[in-house]
Amino acid sequence: xxxxxxxxxxxxxxxxxxxxxxxxxxxxxxxxxxxxxxxxxxxxxxxxxxxxxxxxxxxxxxxxxxxxxxxxxxxxxxxxxxxxxxxxxxxxxxxxxxxxxxxxxxxxxxxxxxxxxxxxxxxxxxxxxxxxxxxxxxxxxxxxxxxxxxxxxxxxxxxxxxxxxxxxxxxxxxxxxxxxxxxxxxxxxxxxxxxxxxxxxxxxxxxxxxxxxxxxxxxxxxxxxxxxxxxxxxxxxxxxxxxxxxxxxxxxxxxxxxxxxxxxxxxxxxxxxxxxxxxxxxxxxxxxxxxxxxxxxxxxxxxxxxxxxxxxxxxxxxxxxxxxxxxxxxxxxxxxxxxxxxxxxxxxxxxxxxxxxxxxxxxxxxxxxxxxxxxxxxxxxxxxxxxxxxxxxxxxxxxxxxxxxxxxxxxxxxxxxxxxxxxxxxxxxxxxxxxxxxxxxxxxxxxxxxxxxxxxxxxxxxxxxx
Ligand SMILES: Cc1cc2nc3c(=O)[nH]c(=O)nc-3n(C[C@H](O)[C@H](O)[C@H](O)COP(=O)(O)OP(=O)(O)OC[C@H]3O[C@@H](n4cnc5c(N)ncnc54)[C@H](O)[C@@H]3O)c2cc1C
Numbered sequence: 280x281x282x283x284x285x286x287x288x289x290x291x292x293x294x295x296x297x298x299x300x301x302x303x304x305x306x307x308x309x310x311x312x313x314x315x316x317x318x319x320x321x322x323x324x325x326x327x328x329x330x331x332x333x334x335x336x337x338x339x340x341x342x343x344x345x346x347x348x349x350x351x352x353x354x355x356x357x358x359x360x361x362x363x364x365x366x367x368x369x370x371x372x373x374x375x376x377x378x379x380x381x382x383x384x385x386x387x388x389x390x391x392x393x394x395x396x397x398x399x400x401x402x403x404x405x406x407x408x409x410x411x412x413x414x415x416x417x418x419x420x421x422x423x424x425x426x427x428x429x430x431x432x433x434x435x436x437x438x439x440x441x442x443x444x445x446x447x448x449x450x451x452x453x454x455x456x457x458x459x460x461x462x463x464x465x466x467x468x469x470x471x472x473x474x475x476x477x478x479x480x481x482x483x484x485x486x487x488x489x490x491x492x493x494x495x496x497x498x499x500x501x502x503x504x505x506x507x508x509x510x511x512x513x514x515x516x517x518x519x520x521x522x523x524x525x526x527x528x529x530x531x532x533x534x535x536x537x538x539x540x541x542x543x544x545x546x547x548x549x550x551x552x553x554x555x556x557x558x559x560x561x562x563x564x565x566x567x568x569x570x571x572x573x574x575x576x577x578x579x580x581x582x583x584x585x586x587x588x589x590x591x592x593x594x595x596x597x598x599x600x601x602x603x604x605x606x607x608x609x610x611x612x613x614x615x616x617x618x619x620x621x622x623x624x625x626x627x628x629x630x631x632x633x634x635x636x637x638x639x640x641x642x643x644x645x646x647x648x649x650x651x652x653x654x655x656x657x658x659x660x661x662x663x664x665x666x667x668x669x670x671x672x673x674x675x676x677x678x679x680x681x682x683x684x685x686x687x688x689x690x691x692x693x694x695x696x697x698x699x700x701x702x703x704x705x706x707x708x709x710x711x712x713x714x715x716x717x718x719x720x721x722x723x724x725x726x727x728x729x730x731x732x733x734x735x736x737x738x739x740x741x742x743x744x745x
Contacts, residue, residue, distance in 0.1 A: 280312075280656075281451045288315070290315075290480075291316060291480065291483070292482070292484060293315075293483070293484045294480060295316070296487050296488060297490055298318050298319070299488065299490050300326060300437070300444070303325055303448065303631075305638050306318040306444065307447050307655070309448075309635075309649075310447065314647075314649065317480055317482060318445065318448060320459065321458070323458050323710065323713070324706075324708065324712075325442060326437075329597050330628065332598075333512075334512070335545060336433070336543065337360060337432070337629050338432060338629040339399075345395065353629050353630045353633070357431070360628075360632050367659060368660045369436050369439045370435070370436040370546040371435040371546060372666050374527055375429060375431070377407065377426040377427070378530045379425075379426045379529055380424045381422060381423055382424070389425065392427055403429070405427070408425055416527060418525065420582055434546050439661075439717075442716070445706055447655050449706060450658060456480070458476075461489075462475060464496070464499040464500070466615070471617070483647075484618075485615075485617045487619045493622075502612065504619070508558050509599070510624065511564060511599075512598075512599060516550075516592045516595070517552065517589045517590065517591055517592065518592050519592075520590070522550055524583060525586070528542075540553060542586060546666065547663060552579045558601065565598060592726070600624055607634075609637060611644060661700065661701075670696060671694050687737070690725050701717040707742075710738070711727070
């Protein structure tokens with residue numbers, strides 16, 4: 280297990296810049312070993328960058344470029360994360376996907392995609408005729424000609440995934456340093472010095488998991504292997520009353536810009552429509568746009584017209600860290616004792632645990648002595664998915680701790696017990712958005728209109744800010 284270091288110690292075996300799903304997974308993987316680990320992020324929470332705003336699909340990798348690093352890591356990451364979700368209680372649903380063909384060309388393409396899936400090591404796809412397709416998805420728009428079923432495509436809770444990795448790494452002894460922006464990096468013979476807004480930290484080995492800013496961190500070393508172009512994906516989240524309309528993830532036939540616009544259930548009981556794919560230059564452009572939402576409505580009307588009659592609960596946008604290369608950009612710079620983890624675009628949630636293993640191996644190649652491997656402390660993440668038994672329904676839990684019977688957020692049925700537990704957890708939320716990612720409080724159909732004051736009071740009493 281990771282070496283426990285006193286809070287004032289500022290020299291580490293390995294520092295990881297970026298506590299998104301990728302950096303947190305790397306910290307967790309390295310925490311199995313006798314290393315002192317620093318996980319550092321500019322934001323006030325883990326998973327508050329791209330990792331908080333994705334489509335939350337556990338991808339099989341059926342449509343990857345065969346032989347690519349991404350194909351290998353998505354496939355391996357899928358199996359690892361599926362098992363990990365079961366182990367620690369992250370919500371997921373094995374709903375499967377249907378890749379729907381809307382014209383003859385797409386229909387002809389389905390068998391090619393099936394061959395590609397096999398080349399990617401995924402053998403479970405099967406073709407679905409038009410009648411069977413409408414029997415599976417009666418609310419699908421008219422005009423579909425058939426589909427390819429991909430039963431292994433599942434939906435997962437993306438927020439709890441990052442939180443689980445970081446919590447387990449921290450419980451094992453890794454130091455989590457939030458609100459800490461790396462502004463400059465300097466090197467001596469054996470150490471990297473990270474100059475941050477919270478002072479200096481030193482590390483023998485450095486991992487760059489800075490997502491959209493991985494090229495900026497690379498530039499500190501003089502590397503120009505890739506440029507990150509933020510690719511914005513806008514999404515709409517429909518009310519839970521829409522959930523009965525759709526059973527599978529409904530995928531389009533993919534294009535070079537990505538996986539295209541899908542309709543998908545979420546583990547929280549909503550239905551999602553999106554994402555768009557728009558290359559931008561601004562790494563902070565996470566606002567939604569009129570054009571993007573109009574585009575989604577047009578696509579959604581074709582895929583599932585009845586969905587468009589439902590209420591929209593929320594809209595959001597995430598930025599994929601796309602580069603000029605078609606594959607992940609993970610490279611070891613051995614002389615510098617430095618690993619870059621860049622270009623983790625559309626599949627980083629799924630691939631995260633496999634990326635972490637890969638980075639561990641690269642660090643070992645460059646001379647890092649991992650020491651003995653140990654077990655990580657067991658953790659259990661509160662299940663937020665609608666397919667499990669939520670605390671407000673759990674008589675035994677309520678009998679033991681009555682605050683689990685006191686609902687604070689009525690739209691999402693979040694109890695005071697859950698909020699209290701989040702506030703004293705190893706990585707407590709510091710603002711309302713972070714509390715929402717841990718409990719779903721304020722994320723329902725009224726978006727906090729009803730419960731905001733009470734949630735705010737609970738946060739403030741427990742030392743959080745807004
Ligand atoms: C619209 C959309 C849909 C997606 N759908 C899916 C999906 O269905 N399934 C799937 O598997 N993947 C999906 N993805 C991809 C997935 O979300 C990403 O690959 C993943 O979140 C990338 O994680 P990361 O840790 O690399 O980046 P991030 O989450 O962005 O983390 C990087 C962190 O680095 C920090 N940082 C940057 N610079 C500094 C600095 N100088 N100092 C300190 N900290 C710094 C940032 O604050 C940030 O928290 C999707 C992505 C998008 C945008």
